[in-house]
Amino acid sequence: MPNYTAPVEDMMFLFDKLRNNKNYNDLEKYKEVNSELVKDILEEAAKINQNLILPLAKSGDENPTVLENGVVRTPPGYKEAYSKYIEDGWTSLSCDPKYGGQGMPKTVSAFFDEMLSSASLSFKLYSELSIGAYNCISHHATDEIKEKYLPKMVEGKWSGTMCLTEPVCGTDLGLLKTKAIEQSDGTFKLSGQKIFITSGDQDLTENIIHLVIARAADSPAGTKGISLFLVPKFLVNEDGSIGARNGVSTGSIESKMGIKGSATCVLNFDDATGYMIGLKNKGLNAMFTMMNLERIVVGIQGLGISEIAYQNSLSYAKERKQGKTNNTKSTNGADFIIEHADIRKSLLNMKSIIEGERALCFWLSQQTEVSLYHPDEKIKQEASDLVSLMTPVVKTMFSDMGMEITSEAMQVHGGYGYTKDQGIEQLYRDNRITPIYEGTNSIQAADLVFRKLVNKNGDIIDKYLELIKNDCSTENEKLKPFIKELKTHLEILSTFTDWIKEKVQNSKDDASAACNDYLKALGFVSIAHSWIKVLEVSFKDYEQNKDFYEDKIQTANFYFKRVLPRAESHFKTATSGSDYIMNFKFS
Template structure:
């Protein structure tokens, strides 16, 4: 059975030594002192480890079952879901006006990592509900908020997002689902949606579907799409449940991973729906969910990498194979543990340096969201909008890579289901695809976000890096191992940005052919910045004699590894970008 231990110490380091959350001038952050966050994360970690994680293998092997129009979740899921509800975990960062605890998104993201690492399929049920809550809170009328939000916050009702149709995935301009206006102000929704995560299950009294559809007579393309609230069961004016709406599950998808989550084909047959937001402005309302969901998927990529790494490191310490080339390190035993071998160390260091850097990047992103929402900070909003495709694309690509690397540490045993490593790899794979495939994230980054507001947010990022380097260049301990590599990587990112500025308009394929490399180049620089900042925080801790000395020394050593062995990848990505479109576009379509 795979193991999982909540990385509370590392989360605490990021929150307090790096981000200094209780010193931030963000409403609600003044309450986030180390004792409070340790208590929240510690309790969440216990539930993740003891209640949620044991069901991960169960969900993978048993899966969901559709029978007589009802979806049954794997054994134990419902009881665990009830435990999360009872503990208020589904309401952690929701509005107190609707029954939430009002904590910042930062804490919701930190706790979300623990639950997702323990059991990604299970955690998706309330994670998607949070997205529906956010969309209704942002775009709903006061009556809609009063009707739907308290039940979504408590997860007595859960939520979904319904975008994809058989003929359209990313290209929602091809969407066909219709919404016919009714005399009472409601709409009749008809159409089919596919790949709907948590589309139906037996853990909630009702399911609130947010559905994209077209009102007849509206504009063509995405400008004619509206968003609707479509409940599974009808709800009366007092919030009581009534008859079944015209919503049904056509089938459950058979998938590579996340077997414990019900991925459904949803049929809407004259289902009653209620307009959310304005007519033909559904994309704007849906993107309230999409941006939150993309940060959540970035978190999933990190979470699967974390749990896979924990298991690989434990296996490498225990598994006896061969002898160290420098002499036996376990002379009383028949062989040395795997971890003595440099290539195993390399594999583990790749994982460890990614996971810890990614955690810092993710929580910094969550703090920017809080700064944007709680302070109305437009600069923070612009910066996180720029970074969202990097977070989603880079963390899920590298998260999957890390899971494969962890599986490799096990050798043949990693390919056998009993080790559990296959599940981490299979579950991580979907993160690169859903909520906008990573190729689309790269196109969004280069095609839209890079030049947004005249490029001011990209300039702000470069200024942030330059300022950190300048402020710390007198620190010899940081300079060679951290600041110099960060400066070189940042220059690669600037050169790539300049290439797009000079070539993007006249040869757009040149920019688009390099977009994926740019997303990864940007991701490496972001993790490099995080590692440089963490190294400084660890140095301060060592100098003050605060914190666990071994932990802080390991933090610096891990950061040095990333800067020396991973960050130079920016030069490779720049070379690919500067090769332009010709190598990519030279073949005719029929030559493939």
């Protein structure tokens, strides 16, 4: 089983030193969320993840969820751990105190999401979708529904799901077949089948609150006719108690490559009673409240799995001996593999990407809170546009880099990484879903290029690039070489941006073939921008904590020399066009 130590020091560094967004600091609701409180929360979070949840990863992989006589059974240890998990209030961390939550900002809950992802992604998924469902209900449901369902969901006694995918539609939701027939009392009867439903059924909670997209009988075809419904596993009585079983059943659970402890279900809705959430035929708008936040969380899953993969690779490299280096330190045997240049390069690649991603995620968490709660509508909208722009970048970059890092971790471990002994191959398998679910990474890249660069509020990408440029002025001589590298790649990205905007207008195939490359180029530059913010503090406060800041400076040095140049490679390959792709004749 892999070992794991939550990176609390690095998280607290970000919270203490990079919480410098004026608009975020203007939010009254978070004035009392200080460093002392956050440190206490993260230290307690570290304990439960390291001691209670981490062992569940191996348990869930070796003893997957099963469907027995219509009941889904979670792996050994899950029930006991979940009881302790909700007893300690972890499901309520970021929820509104009005419904029993603790009201912590995403700058804090994102750190907890990362820890949970490192410890056991399968276990995490049982509460993760509940928070997504909570967010959707709290933004779009009536007060009556909120008061009836949210307190139990915040407490963790009830869970939530997101039911979109059907056998006939995944990405193209306009093809969905699930029907909703309105009843005389204002409720609806839903009939249809949903597949790939994460945590669709389980034995951990008293009730499951499904958020289901369906088409009302008189609604138009396509995405314009989709509505959103709340469909509980068990009906809820007027007094809030559990009532009769609703018309929802589990047809089967998927046998998967990874996250085997998570129940991925086929759900059948047979005249199931549902309650419309939001406006009729505007279901996707409401559901995207859940999906967009969930996409950022999926990126954090990739970050969390990358972190535990790196930690175990570093530990293994310090104790495994193989071969001799040119500067051997051994007199009668082999050197530790961490002395080999190629192994050191792999470890630094992991570390520089992980720490840059964490800093970028912290910045995005601040922007998310501003987009939700700032009193100035203009500031709120500007933050919302930035979050919209960066959501597909974080989801895609972090999950794709998770695949790269877990693959490198297996390579560092050699044959032991490929076997089940060390648990490294499980990290690779568990992470493999993150580039796929919540919208595949190719869809994310297309969404970025065709919908997010420019929107009704203007040229969002140019505003973001200008923001980066404005952060590139400094009098610090030590920082100038890093800024020079960032400016060089910022110019490349600007040229790439102009090229892809033009292709969106006059050559859709060229643009489509370049989407993934453009997203990666933007991602590498965005992470470099986050490193600049880290370096500003590192050079300024160097004497206060020399070891910590020297580590940051040297890690950033690797990123700018070895990782950031990959952005230019993506630019060069993408701008070669698509004719040779589209004209190729497959046999």
